Amino acid sequence: MEKYFDVAYIVTSIPLLLPYIEITFWITVIAAFWGTILGLLFAVAKLSPYQVLQKIAAAYTTALRCTPSIVLLFMSYYGIPLVLSIFNISLDAVDKSVFVLIAFSLQFSNNMCEAFRTAYEAVDPGQMEAAYTIGLTQLQAYWHIVFPQALVVALPNIENALISLIKEGALAYTIGLIDLTGKANLIIAGNYNSHALEVYLSLAFIYWMISLGVQKVFYRIAHIFSKGKRLLLS
Amino acid sequence: MLRIKNVHKSFGKNEVLKGIDLSIDKGDVVVILGASGSGKTTLLRCINFLEKADQGKASFGEVDLDLHQAGKKEIQSVRKKLGFVFQNYNLFHNKTALENVTLGLTVGRKMPREMAEEIGRKALNKVGLSDRYDYYPQQLSGGQQQRVGIARAVALNPDIILFDEPTSALDPELIGEVLGVMKKIAREGTTMLVVTHEMSFAQDVANRVIFMDQGVIVEEGSPREIFSNPKEERTKQFLRRILPEYTYTI
Numbered sequence: 001m002e003k004y005f006d007v008a009y010i011v012t013s014i015p016l017l018l019p020y021i022e023i024t025f026w027i028t029v030i031a032a033f034w035g036t037i038l039g040l041l042f043a044v045a046k047l048s049p050y051q052v053l054q055k056i057a058a059a060y061t062t063a064l065r066c067t068p069s070i071v072l073l074f075m076s077y078y079g080i081p082l083v084l085s086i087f088n089i090s091l092d093a094v095d096k097s098v099f100v101l102i103a104f105s106l107q108f109s110n111n112m113c114e115a116f117r118t119a120y121e122a123v124d125p126g127q128m129e130a131a132y133t134i135g136l137t138q139l140q141a142y143w144h145i146v147f148p149q150a151l152v153v154a155l156p157n158i159e160n161a162l163i164s165l166i167k168e169g170a171l172a173y174t175i176g177l178i179d180l181t182g183k184a185n186l187i188i189a190g191n192y193n194s195h196a197l198e199v200y201l202s203l204a205f206i207y208w209m210i211s212l213g214v215q216k217v218f219y220r221i222a223h224i225f226s227k228g229k230r231l232l233l234s
Numbered sequence: 235m236l237r238i239k240n241v242h243k244s245f246g247k248n249e250v251l252k253g254i255d256l257s258i259d260k261g262d263v264v265v266i267l268g269a270s271g272s273g274k275t276t277l278l279r280c281i282n283f284l285e286k287a288d289q290g291k292a293s294f295g296e297v298d299l300d301l302h303q304a305g306k307k308e309i310q311s312v313r314k315k316l317g318f319v320f321q322n323y324n325l326f327h328n329k330t331a332l333e334n335v336t337l338g339l340t341v342g343r344k345m346p347r348e349m350a351e352e353i354g355r356k357a358l359n360k361v362g363l364s365d366r367y368d369y370y371p372q373q374l375s376g377g378q379q380q381r382v383g384i385a386r387a388v389a390l391n392p393d394i395i396l397f398d399e400p401t402s403a404l405d406p407e408l409i410g411e412v413l414g415v416m417k418k419i420a421r422e423g424t425t426m427l428v429v430t431h432e433m434s435f436a437q438d439v440a441n442r443v444i445f446m447d448q449g450v451i452v453e454e455g456s457p458r459e460i461f462s463n464p465k466e467e468r469t470k471q472f473l474r475r476i477l478p479e480y481t482y483t484i
């Protein structure tokens with residue numbers, strides 16, 4: 001009789017899964033790209049002196065924070081085509097990945113917005129004024145003084161947002177996108193649903209490796225930019 | 235060298251400056267005295283446009299401008315003539331002492347790095363920090379940070395340096411080193427406008443003392459006139475409060 005738990009399955013499914021890292025990678029990179037741009041815009045809106053912009057940005061972040069990722073994904077996948085069909089625009093030809101990207105870009109932008117806003121607020125405005133007094137323009141002051149310091153403050157939050165984006169990305173299989181998790185489910189189905197645990201363990205292992213890689217990269221960046229922070233020097 | 239006229243500034247309903255006139259000549263060391271909340275900081279901030287005055291004129295050398303309506307270019311050119319030393323230093327925390335001092339030269343004035351660093355090192359030597367070039371602000375004591383702040387202003391060789399209570403955030407034992415540096419650059423002929431509660435500095439170094447109260451200049455004159463022979467009742471009250479021995483010197 002076959003063993004219930006067979007380590008061999010863990011080892012054999014890893015090479016089957018690995019090629020699908022590419023899909024997960026691109027979903028992450030593209031969602032992170034648009035999410036960062038959107039997040040920056042909404043952070044600027046929140047920090048702007050205009051009440052209307054502040055309110056819009058606050059509504060946006062609150063709504064997104066309170067929406068589970070999977071609900072957002074379904075809203076994107078079923079909702080967007082429905083709304084556009086009213087205007088006689090058909091999205092039948094559009095790839096599933098587009099809806100995944102929209103959902104996760106929005107989700108990521110919310111996290112980034114908060115990361116940017118809190119980081120900006122953490123840099124004492126007095127340093128900005130000092131930069132003006134030595135003849136720097138606003139842009140120069142942001143670039144040389146505020147941005148490098150805000151980045152250090154924002155890094156842990158950006159790292160968390162990115163890792164959670166990679167993990168939440170696993171939900172994309174629910175609408176039939178074959179990324180890492182989608183492939184794992186296909187392998188399990190091919191086994192007539194046996195040895196699911198082993199396959200998921202390989203999947204977890206791959207996600208751990210990816211997260212470790214991300215952590216390493218962020219550690220390097222933090223090291224480069226945290227000059228002058230006593231905590232990280234000693 | 236610097237003349238300002240009729241500066242007004244309100245925050246909401248709170249009228250903080252009620253028509254200030256002031257003139258400073260080359261080589262002057264002018265001290266502004268006044269109780270907390272009388273508008274001293276706001277006045278300095280209006281002069282270099284960290285705060286926008288509601289009304290007021292200024293002339294820097296030959297340049298005349300409106301403190302309320304000046305454009306970006308004008309503001310930038312005025313700031314190049316002024317240095318500013320802040321109460322809480324406001325050093326750049328991601329820069330070393332030397333980088334703090336040279337940033338205005340390399341970025342603000344596009345000076346080559348070696349040249350800027352030479353000026354920067356000289357400025358830091360002048361404030362007694364020749365052994366701290368590569369320290370970050372958080373590795374320096376308050377007194378050392380403020381001396382870097384002074385060096386940052388001095389390095390740009392401005393026409394006038396504005397000081398806003400440069401020793402108020404310091405522990406008493408560190409005040410001396412900062413005042414020492416200020417006296418030194420004053421003796422070298424630097425034109426200075428100094429808000430301070432350090433009466434010794436006003437008495438020893440200033441050639442003019444201004445007493446401000448509730449947004450107006452109540453009285454101004456030489457240190458001798460202000461300290462030994464104040465005319466206004468408000469000035470006398472202030473001095474009595476701040477100089478315990480004052481009652482005996484009348």
Ligand SMILES: Nc1ncnc2c1ncn2[C@@H]1O[C@H](COP(=O)(O)OP(=O)(O)O)[C@@H](O)[C@H]1O
Nearest residue numbers: 245248250268269270271272273274275276277
């Ligand atoms: N940014 C600001 N917003 C509102 N009120 C301010 C602001 N800055 C200063 N004030 C008010 O202006 C008055 C004068 O302040 P300030 O110029 O700092 O006085 P001083 O430096 O003489 O102690 C105070 O009543 C203070 O509360």
Ligand SMILES: [Mg+2]
Nearest residue numbers: 274275276399
């Ligand atoms: Mg003040």
